[in-house]
Amino acid sequence: MKAAHRHQDTQSIGTLKSEGQPSPKRRPVRTYLAWLVVACLLPCAIGATGLFYFEYQKGREQLAKDTTQTARALIQAIDNHLLLAKALAQTLSTDEALARGDLAGFHERARQVIALSGLGTNVVLRNLQGRQILNTAIDYGKPLPASHAPEQTQGVFATDKPTVSDVFTGPVLKRPIMSVDVPVRLGGNTVYALGIGILPEHFNTILNNQALPSDWIVGVFDKAGTIVGRSHLPDKFVGQKLTPELMEALGRKSEGVIDGRTKEGIPSIVVFSRSKATDWGVAIGISRTSVAGALARTLTMIALGAAILFCMSLLLAAYVGRKIAAPITALTGPAAALGTGSSVSVPDLPLKEAHEVSVALDQAQAALMQSKEEARAAAERVQLALAAGAIVGTWDWNLQTGRITVDERFAESFGIDPSLGRTGLSQEQVIATVHPEDLPDLRVAIAEAISRGGPYSREYRVRGTDGLYRWIEANGRVDHGVDGTPLRFPGVLIDLERRRAVEAERDRAAQLLRAFVDAVPGVVYAKDRDGRLLVANQGVTDLVGKPPEAYLGKTDIEFLDNKEQAAIVMATDRRIMESGRPETVDEEISFSDGRKAIWHSIKAPFRDAKGQVIGLIGSSVDITARKQAEAALHERTDEVAHAQLRLQMALTAGRMGVWEWSPATGEATWSSQMFEILGLPASDDGRTRGELFLAMVHPEDRGKVDAALARALNSGSDFEAETRIIDTDSRIRWLLIRGNVVSQIPGRPERVVGVTVDITERKEAEQALLDADRRRNEFLAMLGHELRNPLAPITTAVQLLELVGDQPERRHAALQIIRRQAEHMARLVDDLLEVSRVTQGRIELRKENILAASAVFSAAETVRPLVRQREQTLDLDVPTDVDLVADQARLIQVVANLLNNASKYTQQGGHISVRVRAAGDDEEWVEIVVADNGPGIDGELLPRVFDLFSQGTVTLDRSRGGLGLGLALVKRLVELHGGTVRAESAGPNMGAVFTLRLPRVDRRQVPRNLAVGLPARAIAPTSFLVVDDNPDALEMLVMLLEADGHRVGRARDGEEALTVARRFAPRVVLLDLGLPKLDGWEVARRLRADPATAGALVIALSGYGQASDRERSRDAGFDDHLLKPADIDAVYAAVAAHKERRNAS
Incomplete structure (x- = not known):
């Protein structure tokens, strides 16, 4: 084309010279001037046009070259996707479930794998006849379409090799789709063809992720030339054939540039490249309008300026005539220089018309410079468009000369002088900044690629101009000549730094999750929506008695021996996932050896990013021992059983905090629960110092914790310790600490990750159980003593009756002893039953309006014999006008109990007083205060003086008697009245004060009840x-x-x-x-x-x-x-x- 232009220029010049020769005919000076103007302006216009056209052609060639590199990179990405799909299909073809004929299990696994991989849409399994055996797009067990064996499936069975299909309409999805098919070998024979279906949307996504210029139309096509993916209007054109001119070009060569039209009919420069590995290709259409727009505008301006200048020159030539010959001659040199594109300086001429011509030459020079600037800007825009994608550099290696040319971005990535990259570098100059650890393998990979030819891809680290190493991926292709000689090695660079950072963070999170799961006590697990176990810790292995491979990926009913039990567990899991709400359940587990256990489980639904429930997570703790302890206590007495049951029900699973600590730096990261357990304000990012926790450890436990931590760090083993801490409120709390030492290099621990569990409630519960057992033993000892006391005189009286014969006085005395002691035993049993009824709320109060004095006097009369016997004084300060609403019999019982206790525990000759008064701002309460000057109440006993079986110091002879029931009965009866009772003691030998506080209401609110008399002892004979x-x-x-x-x-x-x-x-x-x-x-x-x-x-x-x-x-x-x-x-x-x-x- 350039030769043709030079030939045309030569012809034009020759024509001008022949026409410029003098002829016998004389012409006016205006004619010569006009010819002179034409001679000056026409070469300039032609030269400017040719120069711009040359720049346009050069920019178009560079654009085509760069676009070809982009097309190669895109087809490399398409090849990678197809090869990954092939690798995934080959992996699935060896799946264990498929090998053993478990098609249902394989269907589920294939559906999960294809969904997680993102490489395709569905998995199809066909037999030798080409019929579908399984399709993950259809639920397992549902009918499958009876379609004929597609061509790619026949190719798999015929060649026993993987195949990549063209686009076809799927019989299930009824949409254009392609597939990557691999043979499935069982017993050495190919029995199935397994295919992964890939919708065009996957290829559209690959194109869209490249961030190519918006006015580029990019398409992916298969071996038959059918469009598979497209950046513009994919729904309209996917499944159609390429344009005829592109199909014709593909028939001649696998890569090139043509002028054609897109499917929309847009005139475009079409760059295409076809893969040798899959025979698929990529075509990129760039509108000729966008490329030629700048050229058209510049040519229009030049043409318009030239026309105006030409007309003005002709007019001026006709006007000045003979006077312009010399000035025009002076302008010949500048005009010629302007035609060559050189910068010119026009002389200042006295002739006005000549001066105007010089001005016009200046304008032409400015227009020419503007054209050059616009061409340079167009080239920069092309480079910016290329920079917008994921590609961070390109190279072209001439294998004949050994020189490598690179663009500026490549030079920046490799720390190379950009000027050297344009002139050409040697291989050693280019790879000099590759990381030393990656360089040997890179040399081998380059040598192998040059030797075999075809596509090339390699990931390695390289040092940029900033001195930092970054991960890049180099993708290229080695072109061989027909004789196998390596010719060219072009390629592109892709930045992998962000992907590497994401992968590293993902691996760290997975490691932290694994450490957390292993450190959590009990059983921790995660299941999918169908109940299959996905994640489990060592506790699951210990519970089921089977290795992880026996239960991972399976449901409870598949790996548990007790199917009925497994069905109950799965029903609970389904209910939680369907409701979307967490639950706490107690589940009974039966073992093969007949043992049974109860597990306390906390289960919650697991959701995806969209909030949809996709599974279940849970943790379980064996509470069999706790349940057995509750049952054992329940078998003894109702009171102790109820107390212990309430205690066990009050115990809940301790809170857990997750932490990570660096031994080298002392830095730590805590979860919000960790801060809460320690009573510390949480930081925004959870970062703190490990010393902060160690400073809170109880001084008596600090050595134990430090020793356990040192052993774990030195041996790399797990860390576990139980310790006390002193929180910010000066309270002592018990913690269970478990952790795992994480080391990349053996013997050099990098960090410790683990959990901290607040076990304060458990420790307190254990102490409470010991106290309850001690009180039970004391109660049983006291009960035995109280029962034996009346039994001894009864036994003696019976023996006396057997000996006295006819001695009425002695017989009567013995009978009286038996009666009194029997009544005493009956009262003991009645007291026990009474406490049981009152504490369980099974009594009904008969409230009435009564005088407090009446109840107090009656109670005083009840205990007066005991007071008199112990030579004590009883003072009553009781007004007779204070009334209240109460059950009189129960109130007498309460006051009598307090007076009886005061008399028993006050020394011989002591003092007891009772005071009644109205209290409160409106005198809405009645207070009854019973005080004595006895030994008082021990400080340790005072907080639990109203507990069942609680007693003061018991003497060896148990002379004070009692079972420790009286004050518990008092407290419960007062509470049933809506009142309160409190005990106070100033110290040893300072006596005790008991204060009853009961509500008081108007007399008219409750009618006074009449007492019903008991019947006479005897009745008529019957x-x-x-x-x-x-x-x-x-x-x-x-x-x-x-x-x-x-x-x-x-x-x-x-x-x-x-x-x-x-x-x-x-x-x-x-x-x-x-x-x-x-x-x-x-x-x-x-x-x-x-x-x-x-x-x-x-x-x-x-x-x-x-x-x-x-x-x-x-x-x-x-x-x-x-x-x-x-x-x-x-x-x-x-x-x-x-x-x-x-x-x-």
Whole structure:
């Protein structure tokens, strides 16, 4: 083309010279002047136009060269994506689930892998006939399309090698799609073809990620020339063929530049490159309008200026005529210099017209310089457009000459002088700044690439102009001649620094997560939406008794031996994931050896970035020992069992804080929970100093913690310690610390990561259990003493009765002893039952408006014999006009208990006082104060003086008696009234003061109740049937009834009772519940069903007197329920009450 231009220029000049030769015809000077003007201006215009066209052609060639490099880089990225997809497909083809024929498991794993990889859309498995066996785009088990074997699948079976398909319409998705297919070998034979489907959107994403200029139209096409991905209007053109002219060019060569049109019909410069590895290609269309726009504007300005100048020159030539010959001659030199593009200086001419011509020459020179500047700016814009992408440099290596030319960005990345990069460098000059650790392998890789030819890709570190090493990726292609001689080695650089930084941060986070999971006590795990275990710590392995490979990737029902138990666990997990709310559950685990355990589990749904639930995370702790301890305590006494149950329920899992500490720098990073545990304000980024924690360790534990930490750092082993700390409020808290030492180099620990658990509540609970056990033992010892005390005189009295014979006085004395001691034992049992009922809230207060003085006086009379016996004084300061709403009997019981305690614990001859007063701003309270001058209350006992079984110092002879129940009963009864009670003691031998505070209301609010008198002891003679399997109890009750003149029948079991009842027809039946053969409830039901005994009064006798026991007796048909041992007065009272109810009805 350049030769053609030179030929045309020569012809033009020759024509001008022949036309300029003188002829016989004489012409006016205006004509010569016009020809002179034409001769001057025409070469300038032609020269300027040619020069700009030359610059345009040079810029177009550079643009085509750079765009070709970009196309090569893009097809390299496409190849990488396809090769990664092929690698993923080959990996899946060897999956264990597929090898053992578990298609359902393989379907799930393939679906997860393809989703996580982002390399494709679905995975398809075909058999030798080409039919789909599995498709992750369709749920497993659903029907699959009956499509014919595609061409790529046939190629896989025919060649036993991987294939890359062209674009086709997927039978499932009904959209354009391509696939990478690999053979699946089982037993040495190819039995399946496994394909990964890739939608055009994946290639569109690759194009869009390159940040190419917005007016470039970039497309990816397959072997058949079908468009696979496109940067503009992909939905419209994906699946269509390339333009005919591009298809024709691809038929001739695999890479090049053509003038053509895009699919939209836009005239463009089309740069294309096709991969030798996959035979796929990339085409880039750059609108000719955008490239030629600057040229068109400049040519228009030049043409317009030249036309104006030409017209002005002709007019001036006609006007000045002969006077311009000399000045025009003077202008010939500058005009010629301007035509060569040189800078010229036009002389100052006296002739006006000649001066105007010189001005026009100056303007032409300015226009020419502007054209050059615009051409330079256009070249800069091309470079800026290239810099906007991920590419940070290009090179071109002439393998024939050994010289390497690089652009400025390449030179900056490699720390090379840009001027040397333009003139050409040797290989050693270029790689001189490569990191020494990467240089040997880089040399080998370059030599191999040059030897084999084709694509080249390598990641390594290089030192830039700033002296810092950065990771880059070099991608290129070695071109060989037809004889195999290496010719060229062009390529591009891609910055990998950010990707490397992200990968390093990801690895660090994964390491921290692994350390945290391993350090957490108990069991920690994560499951997917279908219940398959994804992450688990060592606790899971210990729990299930199987290695991780036996349960990871499987559901509970797949790896647990107890399927019923596994189904319950999975149902709980599904409920939590469906509700989206965390839960705390206790789960029972059964082991293969018959053992059972209870695990306390905290489970919560796991969500993705969009907030969708994708799985479940949880932690579990074995609480079997705690549950067993609760059950063991429950078997002893109801009171201790309830107390211990409340204690166990109050214990919760301790808070946990995560931390990381650098032994070298002392710097630490704490989670917000760690700051909270220590009672410290959290920093914004969690950073602090490790010494801050060590300074809070209790001085007695500091040596132990330092030693454990030193052992872990020296050996690289795990770190664990239990220690006390003193928090900012001067409170002592217990912590469990566990950590892992992280070392990149053995013996050089870099950091320690772990968790801290607040176990203060557990430690306090352990101490509380020890205290409760001690109090239980004290209570049992006291109970034994209190029970043996009455039993000893009873036993002696019985022996006396056996010896006295007919001595009435001694017999009467022995009987009185037995009566008193039996009543004492009954009161002990009543006290125990009373405390149980009150503490469990199973009593009903009968509140009425009463005078406080009435209750206090009654209580004083109750304890006066004891006060008199101990020679003590009792002072009462009780106004008679203070009233309140209360249950009078219970209030008497409360005050009597306090007075009884005061008398027992006050020395012989001591002083006791009772004071009653109205309190409060509106006198809305009544205070009853009981004080003594005894030994007082020990400081350690005072906080728990109202606890069950709590007592002061017990003497060896236990002379003060009691079971430690009285004050607990007082506190509960006062609280049921809505009041409070407090105990105070100024110190040893300073006495004790108990203050009751009860609410007071108006008299009119509660009507006064009338007391109901008890029936007389004796009733009219009648007939009784007494049934009891205890012979002694039976005979004693029969003798008492017969002594009062009643007819009495007797029976010792349920069947005998029914027989005697039918024969004897008693009016009253006293029936024990715990009978042999037939129990009391069944006997009562049969008595009610028999017409001969249906009208009898049936009274239950039992040692159980709870509300539920009385309710069961009523349901069985009993008229009343009495506690054993049955007092004869209680029997007569029940008979009398029944008679009154019958008469009233």
